[in-house]
Amino acid sequence: MSEPLDNTFAALSDPTRRAILAMLLEDDMAVTDVAEPFEMSLAAISKHLTILTRAGLISQEKRGRVKWCKLEPDALKAASTWMQSFGQFEPVNLDAFEAFLNAEFGREAP
Amino acid sequence: MSEPLDNTFAALSDPTRRAILAMLLEDDMAVTDVAEPFEMSLAAISKHLTILTRAGLISQEKRGRVKWCKLEPDALKAASTWMQSFGQFEPVNLDAFEAFLNAEFGREAP
DNA sequence: TTTTTCGTCAACCGTTTGGTTAAGTGTTGT
DNA sequence: ACAACACTTAACCAAACGGTTGACGAAAAA
Incomplete structure (x- = not known):
């Protein structure tokens, strides 16, 4: 029913x-x-991780009693492709991302 | 309460x-x-358009009794920047987008 | 062995989402 | 004046979301 892009x-x-x-x-x-x-x-948080896993954005591997979470960047490719098409096809640089991450963390991360 | 990126x-x-x-x-x-x-x-559909407007992805201008909807690609920039950061910084080309759009329309558009 | 740690599951709760139908507000055409 | 058109709003609904608490199973540490 729901497409991968919906979940992402x-x-x-x-x-x-x-x-x-x-x-x-x-x-x-x-x-x-x-x-x-x-x-x-x-x-x-466990629920959030389930959602991220279902969207393919992370993977989880259980070793012992510890479950390790790993980023899976590939899942973002289709979505990124979709978005870039509307965004004037500008290449993205790392500086912009760093600035963005700082802003994001400043407001959102505890 | 909710950030621009949430809405996008x-x-x-x-x-x-x-x-x-x-x-x-x-x-x-x-x-x-x-x-x-x-x-x-x-x-x-009117509700969907309201959501897209609130997210800044489109604008709506009323002329007479007709309300015209217009794409606003700039709103995708911040989100695109965020996503690209996880996607190995690959530039995107138009061919990939066209292929994607075809796939998307084949499944989703009536 | 017993206890603590890691993490999920189940049940619940209030809010939001995506849709419906029906009524209402303007604007245009006859 | 009146009817048709272009939308929006209101009320409602079922389902999904985002969070809680409490019980639980499996692994590690005491």
Whole structure:
């Protein structure tokens, strides 16, 4: 019923999930460590991670009792392609991203 | 409460709204004409257009009794920047977009 | 072995979403 | 003046969302 692109964009529409993705950009993390900086329950974060997994934006691998979360950048390609088509086909540079990340973290990450 | 990026991604998460954007890529359109190809009420399309407007993805200008809808590609820039950062910074080309649009229309557009 | 840690699941709750139909507001054409 | 057209709004509905708490299973540590 719902297309991959639906799930990708829906997953990205939540600031908590975007913050999680930004965290995972730095390193793979365990669920508990992902949850630590947020002011919400572990169960809530677990749900967010399920949504991100369903959207293909991350993968989760269980080793022992710890479940490791890993960014999967490829899932963003289709969505990115769709968006760029409306965005005048400008190439993106890292500086713009860094500035954006700072802004995002300044407001959203605890 | 909700950030611009939230609204942008949420607006893009619905296939009807993405199809509307693709239609508007070709030309400005009146609300009734936007609604024509879809199997849902005019009121429903009107709501979708409100959501797209709130997200800044389109603008609506009333001339007489007709309300014209116009694509606003700039609103996608911030979101696009965010996404590209996770997508290995690959430049996007038009061929990929065309292929994607065809696939999208084949499945989603009535 | 017992206890703590890691994480999910189930049930619940209030809000939002995506759709419907019906009524209402302007604008245009006859 | 009146009818048709172009939309929007209101009220309603079922389903999904985003969060909670509490119970639970599996793995690790004591």
